Amino acid sequence: MRQNSFSKLWPVSALTLGGGGIGMVWGETTFDECVATVHAAIAAGINLIDLAPSYGDGKAEQVVGEAFGGHLPDGVKVTSKCGLGNPSLEEIEPRLRQSIEGSLGRLRLPRLDLFFLHSNVVPDEDHMARWPEAARRMTVRSSSSWSARV
Numbered sequence: 446m447r448q449n450s451f452s453k454l455w456p457v458s459a460l461t462l463g464g465g466g467i468g469m470v471w472g473e474t475t476f477d478e479c480v481a482t483v484h485a486a487i488a489a490g491i492n493l494i495d496l497a498p499s500y501g502d503g504k505a506e507q508v509v510g511e512a513f514g515g516h517l518p519d520g521v522k523v524t525s526k527c528g529l530g531n532p533s534l535e536e537i538e539p540r541l542r543q544s545i546e547g548s549l550g551r552l553r554l555p556r557l558d559l560f561f562l563h564s565n566v567v568p569d570e571d572h573m574a575r576w577p578e579a580a581r582r583m584t585v586r587s588s589s590s591w592s593a594r595v
Contacts, residue, residue: 483513493524
């Protein structure tokens with residue numbers, strides 16, 4: 446399978462495997478079918494599996510953990526994410542750590558290759574109000590509270 450440059454990271458297959466399907470989000474399937482899908486994707490040359498705890502309430506990560514028994518094939522990378530919501534400033538780091546630790550446990554891995562924020566950081570609640578259908582995916586942060594931490 447063709448691979449593309451991924452900035453300064455590693456080459457990424459032209460197709461990747463998203464966790465929604467193997468997390469049983471898109472329709473009825475079985476755990477064994479999901480494990481078989483992961484194996485077929487890797488055999489076809491896919492080298493990036495995009496996961497999140499929200500994909501099937503952790504099922505997608507459990508599927509990958511089962512598929513590889515905690516040992517990814519050479520060259521295969523996994524990502525995960527955290528939907529932050531709107532915690533207080535003091536709750537952000539513990540929430541991110543908890544998400545990472547949960548993902549690692551379900552994956553049976555010692556590390557993630559990439560970790561994403563599964564939220565859009567927005568300046569204020571007025572910004573959220575303009576897109577109510579997307580508000581649950583937004584994290585409100587005034588520029589002063591973020592800059593104080595960065």
